[in-house]
Amino acid sequence: MADEDRIAAWAGVLRTQAAVVPKLERALASVGLPLTWYDVLLVTNAAEGRRLRMTELGKQAVVSRERVSRVVTELEREGLIERQANPDDKRSSFAAITPEGRRRLRAAAPVYLAAVEKHFLSHLSPAETATLAAALGRVTRAEES
Template sequence: MRAHAQDCYGVTVDNTAAWAGLLRVHAALVPLLDQELQAAHGLPLTWYDVLLELDAAPEKRLTMTDLGAAAVVSRSRVSRVVDELVRAGLVEREPNPGDKRSAFAKLTPEGWARLAAAAPTYLAGIERHFTGRMTAAEATTVATALGKVLRAHEATVIRPIG
């Protein structure tokens, strides 16, 4: 009996189990967290993510390029999400004096208030559906391992200036 079974592509199953698990957990939990945020606060998870990144940024603003790199929403979608947030009064576009071709997305006071109101729901959802299903040591191991992968990826990615 082999220690490492291979699938039809010759890939070692042990090497793909973590990846498959990550994808399945993401597919199961993201829609659930999105549904909870929308039901409780009328705030889609994509909006929450963008508001969270803007809140953490200096001056509560980022260029679209930087926001696309920071937010979990895809870079191609970030502009549409910002447009939705602008229409909702949660974000405003601000000219970038250093680069006339770009603009900042800036968190408004209303955006901050909605983010703050939704944060307990978001954090409780993460605890209930994700970290609450593992020990503290397991959560630390997952965070450490994923952080290691992300840092390695970020070290190899060339980002445009802007």
């Protein structure tokens, strides 16, 4: 692969994110849920027991590890997440999604999924989607380990 193709691949990832993420943010704003909130609620809801240690949430959420605590505080203020003490480790705590958080997540999901379809998936064939998922997944696994 020529250097130009390698640079174009990386630039494509950055430009795609820059083009698509603001549109997803606008779509979710229509239901009163910032994209960072949606991400943290989604990850927390998918966790066993619908709760995660804050350190694990910081690893799994797309929001930066530095911002995850602030986002959890915002969600806590809104009654969408609650912090729970970790009985096994007094230095750590859990972020747990509340019933209201689950309700808001379920209400926002169709809006989010429709925006992802419109602004990203609709531009790709099924084969391109599979290839992209495999390639980006490989990079993510390598860099997160």
